[in-house]
Amino acid sequence: MSRTAELTGEVRAVGVSKSIDTTTLLRPVDVAADPGQCVVLRGPNGSGKTTLLRIIGGLLEPTTGTASVGGRPADERDPAIRACVAALIGTPTTYRDLTLIDHLVLVDSTWGHDPATSDERGQALLGSLGIGDLDDRFPHELSSGQEQLFRLALTLTRPSSVLLLDEPEQRLDTTKRQVVAGLLRKQVDQGATLVMACHDPDLTAALAPSIVDLAPAR
């Protein structure tokens, strides 16, 4: 996808908040993250971390403030934003009759990589997440932690400048959290902008991020 190169990974959210009727989902907050930087969103359950990630990903319009990626308004209807942002927020779509490696080959080749080497890249990614031996499984044949690793693989397999991850540590054991920390560190070192919600102090510390602490929504 040539559009990926068009947008750099600067993420900005200025005074963004979200309310629905009289309910506050997110109190006003600022976020700034540049390429090669990690920002971790912290806060108690219900403080609005997922809501903020959805706003930055252009999936949700803020009630106040503005959000942008690469200098453009964050709006996932914009193909340039979609080409730039890879997000793991909620449950990605999977196909019951495709194996894990089939999924990765599909996503990799769809996003413009050489289809002749998609399989190789997919195998390497699964291997780096410690689930290389599950390449021929179907998504419904995974444990919940293995499923989370597969979701991360699906997110990381496509090209992107910005990674938005909602609690990537979910359901992972300590060893796998360290594996994910190493993989995300590598992405950041290679120039990705990483914004993630996280409840795990060890994973947070491993990424040496800037921290944005969210106040409880009410």
Ligand SMILES: Nc1ncnc2c1ncn2[C@@H]1O[C@H](COP(=O)(O)OP(=O)(O)OP(=O)(O)O)[C@@H](O)[C@H]1O
């Ligand atoms: N569609 C909605 N309508 C009304 N309130 C909502 C809606 N979606 C979420 N909320 C509320 O908005 C607040 C923020 O939710 P959000 O999921 O962003 O929090 P979070 O910080 O990600 O929480 P957690 O740590 O539990 O994942 C919560 O109080 C939640 O109940």
